[in-house]
Amino acid sequence: MGQPLKIGIVGTGAISGQYLSAFERLDAVRLTAVADLDEARAKAVADAQGVRALGVDELLADPDVDLVLNLTIPAAHAEIALKAIAHGKHVYGEKPLASTPAEALPILEAARAAGVRVGCAPDTVLGTGVQTARKAIDDGLIGTPVAATAMMLTPGHERWHPNPDFYYVPGGGPLLDMGPYYVTALVTLLGPVASVVGAASRSRDTRVIGSGPRAGETVPVEVDTHVTGVLRHESGALSTLVMSFDATATRASNIEVHGHDGSLIVPDPNHFDGDVELHPLGGEWRTLPASAGYRNAGRGYGLADLAAAPPGTPFRASGELAYHVLDVMTSLLDAAASGEAVPVASTCPRPEPVPLQDAPAAA
Structure with missing residues (x-):
């Protein structure tokens, strides 16, 4: 409690810059590692952020990563999410959750079985x-x-x-x-x-x-x-x-x-x-x-909202909403x-409103 969630990013393309910029304002999360199929791109981001550049599988298994931020292309969202969950990691991904509901549902089922959380943009x-x-x-x-x-x-x-x-x-x-x-x-x-x-x-x-x-x-x-x-x-x-x-x-x-x-x-x-x-x-x-709403928010505030929610309590940019x-x-x-x-076969709770406030704090 009160400690930031340790984040590992898979996928260091253009969208990652928006998350990294927001992380500077968020004490609920802390970047620890990055990975990308383009190793040179991952190293450049890692050097700029002062963190480690790892291989994708290495990051998914790393004990210093609590949550995998999945910024891969949509076709890879499900594969990376399921691998991260298999290693006991929470997952937060860019939209969509997966390419189809049939690919997305196993993510939610695996997370429930593993006792980890799944969140998803847009936040x-x-x-x-x-x-x-x-x-x-x-x-x-x-x-x-x-x-x-x-x-x-x-x-x-x-x-x-x-x-x-x-x-x-x-x-x-x-x-x-x-x-x-x-x-x-x-x-x-x-x-x-x-x-x-x-x-x-x-x-x-x-x-x-x-x-x-x-x-x-x-x-x-x-x-x-x-x-x-x-x-x-x-x-x-x-x-x-x-x-x-x-x-x-x-x-x-x-x-x-x-x-x-x-x-x-x-x-x-x-x-x-x-x-x-x-x-x-x-x-x-x-x-x-x-x-x-969150003032002066940016991409990554949904991830911080997840990190700020005590265990067992709802968070807003949830996998259920994204599904x-x-x-x-x-x-x-x-x-x-x-x-x-x-x-529409599925439903979800209407997310809780956000009172006017600054960035979410660590739970």
Whole structure:
């Protein structure tokens, strides 16, 4: 109790820098080792952080690692998580929890059997943006929530990403890439999802890389690149979701929530903060002050939230939540393929709200 959780990172690509930056503000966690298939990249990160660079299997077995932060590509999430759990380690991973619910469920089962914890990004919903919106809903400022919209429309990541191939193969696409931010926010705001309907399309069979050493090279598109659907929450609220790599731009709000007595504009769930705007019935739009969430948060705050929760108590960016979000997204793809409504087999508790505070402290 009161001691930081010792962290070993597997995967030292670009996203690791955001975690390392946040770790500087978090006394609930302490980095002890890193590993990557690219040994030179792992050594560079290790030298910069003053920690050890290990082989992947060596790190998973290391006694000075309490929790494995899994920042590998999505296709490797399940394999690394299961190996870490087999060594008695807690696991926290980047989204999604795994490529499919069938791959993700054994992670949760193995963790329960081993008595370890599984957490998963996104933790952006723990910042002041989504949490202030949640508090407004919980405080009754919009009355009974009846509907929400969530929109993410871009022309495709190949315009800026030097190696965008994985965005366009099974496990990729706009829904599984960016959907976790939006669906996690909707579950945080309105509760778990009971069923979905949807439709999907793709505008072309190849994409052209726009930057880096492979600029001009084409990559095949094997997944739908525009997905739209309606999520029926267990509460009865309906959320309309649009995720696209086929659109140029939009002026729509990232997320809006509408109730009997008012409407909310919720900031981008890919960020931790941002303005929440309220339009009460008969009133005008006004910006709400930040009233809930971790202030000045960054990636890794969900991991610190896990570390700050005493043993046996819930934490917010949980594997159960990530599993339900993955189940919602894959059910939506199934609904789009079949043209029929699909029940979502899983559920999860609505995560506990975050009171307005600074970084979580060690338990």
